[in-house]
Amino acid sequence: MNERYYLDTALWVDICEDRTGYCGEDLGESPLKLLIILKTKKHRLVITDVLVRELESTYSTEELNGIFAPFEDILDRIRVTKEQMEEAKKLAKDLDVPPGDALHAIIARDSKLVLVARDNHFRKLRSISEYYTPEELI
DSSP: OOSEEEEOHHHHHHHHHTOBOTTSOBTTHHHHHHHHHHHHTTOEEEEEHHHHHHHHTTSOHHHHHHHHGGGGGGEEEEOOOHHHHHHHHHHHHHHTOOHHHHHHHHHHHHHTOEEEOOOTHHHHTTTTOOEEOHHHHO
16 A cells, blocks of 8 residues: 555544544544554555645644644655646535535545545545545554
8 A cells, every 4th residue: 555644634623622423423533553563564645735735724823833743754745736626616516515525535545645534525536536444554
């Protein structure tokens, strides 16, 4: 399996907010375990300018620096292209998914990343990029 991983924004929020699911399960536990495994195995963790912007709607720059700091030694940063953004807009409309999710799938495809997500919208995007839940990877 590819050794570069890209976590959907919602998983970062699950970790930071200690969110729980419908049955009371700890939604942040599995993504956090996955991050620890990635760090231990020295796999690469990718973040994008789009992911950071999405997180900035909830967290300050200082908080984001703290969130990413433990993974700095395995972190890669990718900038999204204008072409990817245009493709995501069209794809989102065609498949009736949020543009951000379409963009994450396109980024994963173009950069050959393992996309990690739980959002059901990614099922509609499997033709663009396969995705895995954190539970499937730990």
